[in-house]
Amino acid sequence: xxxAPLLAALLRAALPGLRALDLGLPEPxxxxxxxxxxxxxxxxxxxxxxxxxxxxxxxxxxxxxxxxLDRTADAALFAAAPEAWHEAEERLxxxxxxxxxxxxxxxxxxxxxxxAAHVSGAPTSRMPLLLGAGGTVERHxxxxxxxxxxxxxTAFARAAEALAEASDGRWLARSPAVSAExxxxxxxxxxxxxCAPALxxxxxxxxxxxxASRAGPDGLDLSVPPHRVRVLLGSVPARxxxxxxxxxxxxxxxxxxxxxxxRKAEGPEGETCLEAEAWPRSAGVxxxxxxxxxxxxxxxxxxxxxx
Amino acid sequence: xxxxxxxxxxxxERLTAFTPLPPERNGIADYAAMLLGALAxxxxxxxxxxxxxxxxxxxxxxxxxxxAHRRAAGGRVLHxxxxxPGHGFVLEALRRVPGVTTLHDPGLLHLHQTTDAPRDALLxxxxxxxxxxxxxxxxxxRDGSWRRADHLLFPMAGExxxxxxxxxxxxxxxxxRLRALHGAAATAHLEVIPHLLPPLAVPARExxxxxxxIPADAFVVCTAxxxxxxxxxxxxxxxxxxxxERGAAALLWLHxxxxxxxxxxxxxxxxxxxxxxxxxRITGYLTEAALTDHVAACDMLVNLRFPSGGExxxxxxxxxxxxxxxxxxxxxxxxxxxxxxxxxxxxxxAVPALAEALASLAADPARASAISAAGRRYAQAEMAxxxxxxxxRALVEASRDRPPAAARARAQPPTISLALGxxxxxxxxxxxxxxATGACRLLLAAPTLDALADRSLDRPALLTALxxxxxxxxxxxxxxxxxxxxxxxxxxxxx
Numbered sequence: 001x002x003x004a005p006l007l008a009a010l011l012r013a014a015l016p017g018l019r020a021l022d023l024g025l026p027e028p029x030x031x032x033x034x035x036x037x038x039x040x041x042x043x044x045x046x047x048x049x050x051x052x053x054x055x056x057x058x059x060x061x062x063x064x065x066x067x068x069l070d071r072t073a074d075a076a077l078f079a080a081a082p083e084a085w086h087e088a089e090e091r092l093x094x095x096x097x098x099x100x101x102x103x104x105x106x107x108x109x110x111x112x113x114x115x116a117a118h119v120s121g122a123p124t125s126r127m128p129l130l131l132g133a134g135g136t137v138e139r140h141x142x143x144x145x146x147x148x149x150x151x152x153x154t155a156f157a158r159a160a161e162a163l164a165e166a167s168d169g170r171w172l173a174r175s176p177a178v179s180a181e182x183x184x185x186x187x188x189x190x191x192x193x194x195c196a197p198a199l200x201x202x203x204x205x206x207x208x209x210x211x212a213s214r215a216g217p218d219g220l221d222l223s224v225p226p227h228r229v230r231v232l233l234g235s236v237p238a239r240x241x242x243x244x245x246x247x248x249x250x251x252x253x254x255x256x257x258x259x260x261x262x263r264k265a266e267g268p269e270g271e272t273c274l275e276a277e278a279w280p281r282s283a284g285v286x287x288x289x290x291x292x293x294x295x296x297x298x299x300x301x302x303x304x305x306x307x
Numbered sequence: 308x309x310x311x312x313x314x315x316x317x318x319x320e321r322l323t324a325f326t327p328l329p330p331e332r333n334g335i336a337d338y339a340a341m342l343l344g345a346l347a348x349x350x351x352x353x354x355x356x357x358x359x360x361x362x363x364x365x366x367x368x369x370x371x372x373x374x375a376h377r378r379a380a381g382g383r384v385l386h387x388x389x390x391x392p393g394h395g396f397v398l399e400a401l402r403r404v405p406g407v408t409t410l411h412d413p414g415l416l417h418l419h420q421t422t423d424a425p426r427d428a429l430l431x432x433x434x435x436x437x438x439x440x441x442x443x444x445x446x447x448x449r450d451g452s453w454r455r456a457d458h459l460l461f462p463m464a465g466e467x468x469x470x471x472x473x474x475x476x477x478x479x480x481x482x483x484r485l486r487a488l489h490g491a492a493a494t495a496h497l498e499v500i501p502h503l504l505p506p507l508a509v510p511a512r513e514x515x516x517x518x519x520x521i522p523a524d525a526f527v528v529c530t531a532x533x534x535x536x537x538x539x540x541x542x543x544x545x546x547x548x549x550x551x552e553r554g555a556a557a558l559l560w561l562h563x564x565x566x567x568x569x570x571x572x573x574x575x576x577x578x579x580x581x582x583x584x585x586x587x588r589i590t591g592y593l594t595e596a597a598l599t600d601h602v603a604a605c606d607m608l609v610n611l612r613f614p615s616g617g618e619x620x621x622x623x624x625x626x627x628x629x630x631x632x633x634x635x636x637x638x639x640x641x642x643x644x645x646x647x648x649x650x651x652x653x654x655x656x657a658v659p660a661l662a663e664a665l666a667s668l669a670a671d672p673a674r675a676s677a678i679s680a681a682g683r684r685y686a687q688a689e690m691a692x693x694x695x696x697x698x699x700r701a702l703v704e705a706s707r708d709r710p711p712a713a714a715r716a717r718a719q720p721p722t723i724s725l726a727l728g729x730x731x732x733x734x735x736x737x738x739x740x741x742x743a744t745g746a747c748r749l750l751l752a753a754p755t756l757d758a759l760a761d762r763s764l765d766r767p768a769l770l771t772a773l774x775x776x777x778x779x780x781x782x783x784x785x786x787x788x789x790x791x792x793x794x795x796x797x798x799x800x801x802x
Binding site for chain 1 (some may be wrong): 353354359360368369370371372373374375376377378380400402404520
């Protein structure tokens, strides 16, 4: 169980114009739960060569590679060029355990592990986010430029209250301002439940390795050889569903490279849904493979991550 | 290395093989499927295959090769490399996940050419060429184009050898050829493991003939596999025509396989031969069962090769399994086969010798049977699949902790320094760079900058003339301190 979906909901509600970069691969937090999140690695030099080669295959929906693997492609992003961030009003960078090698944009919010310092060492305000997931509480610290703490904290507090209200009391929100430098937000379940919504991703929102076949309005065309695709999942979901349109006979799903047992269901309008359960994690970011036998005439329409 | 009779290491350790598999139309795919089926007795086997939907033997999982390194990490790894683009993903995997490599073809130029190897990488493969071939290597480097003979002169196996913990070839000929071209040190980890005998359910000859509509009293000659130029169908056509003239009236020829007209226009050649026009048939690509039927139906399997790069033949192994009388060229790996297990045809005078063999065996079926029985006994003793699998297992276990040569060579020597003067020749430079792999530096030193300028002017196209073709020049700097000279950043390949 993870608080990642709850965290994503809180960020979406608090900062509507947010664009995020999750540098925590292979342990992403915001990707894929926060739509539009870019993902990447903090330090590609620490990756085994084969793992780096795998990650270099993937492209974001806008065609750019995963962050941290191509210095040229990353330059504009780390220089805070507005177009690299899709003109976003607010930028947030999530750092996992590994310290990023690149200097980060000074005005970006940073989401870091508990008590982690700013990578530049500069003094910032700290906003611990305490989020419940089942019987545990996850803490993620948001590092905020000091002058902005009050405004950001207020936005998060309102967002937490709104989420708690929408839950009919099943979630409790608290947002104490501890000092001028520290203010926290907590969103805790009353009865140990987890916020585990389904996440439905259309093909054009997927991070995958078919850069020559960017998804169109109908989906990702798998009729062009090699009739398969690898989709970056982030973490292994409890269940997932792939929706294919067209002739999906013989289609197979692969979890981290190994074939998965699947349940197949015919849907409306020529759709076929393939469902699979979670698989044992391997070292590295979770990857879903979809393959069709030749001659393939199908389009990948959607990926659903299910609780 | 002596094969063990029983496993003496814990069972069910993980083995990850990077290999094509059926239904890929590739003899190595068939080989790998059979081998993995036998290795599954000893290991928890998975096959990383570019075709994720490939057919693996029972108990063997198929993996996406781009993710298979996660399973392979710290475990046993086996690579199957052949000289065709279907093995490009295996070569890529070998660069990241070292293991034991089976070199089915000692020459890999076609593989490198068809898998988008950059020009520098191809040229760096020329460094293994013996001095006698140096001028041909220079010609390739200058022209940028390859000729047919280059596939024999430049095997391009150095990278595979240096990245493998151990390597398997199927004959002493292949091992000796690689040793001659790459040196004893680079090939010390080569092991000869014969091609395996396919565990086929072979029908009786009469049963197979009945299914194929072949008369029971026909003398059937079979060739199998892709019809390539090196299989010398020109000799077989001439010899068969001669044999028919000499009275082998019941002779029929089945080619159990597909044509490659761009390599040898077999159908056209047969149509032009009055003696063979009505006696010979090309089946096209066959399923496993149909191929077995055709080989089982024949009296004689002809498997010629010239020139030979040291390859072994899956078709020949199938012929042994089917109890066919096998006829081979007396060259390469085939020359190693026992004289009583096969019929050897000399290279000089091949056509008359082959015609004599065809005619005499057609007239004396008992002799053909005796040869085929001896061939089957030999194959069962030396090529049986369980024994081959045990030999692989022994090699995998023995080499597990042996770092590949490429990993051992990663510590680069300091800058190599040579005095730039009249005595500096291409041979001196090549000798100085011998042993360097990957990125390295060469300083061509002069007493002063003025002296450097003078010596450069004295020798036009200095660097092109001095550098060996396998050393790619990345950058040049003129140094004044601490020593005047040209500092060259090179890629010596082989990394």
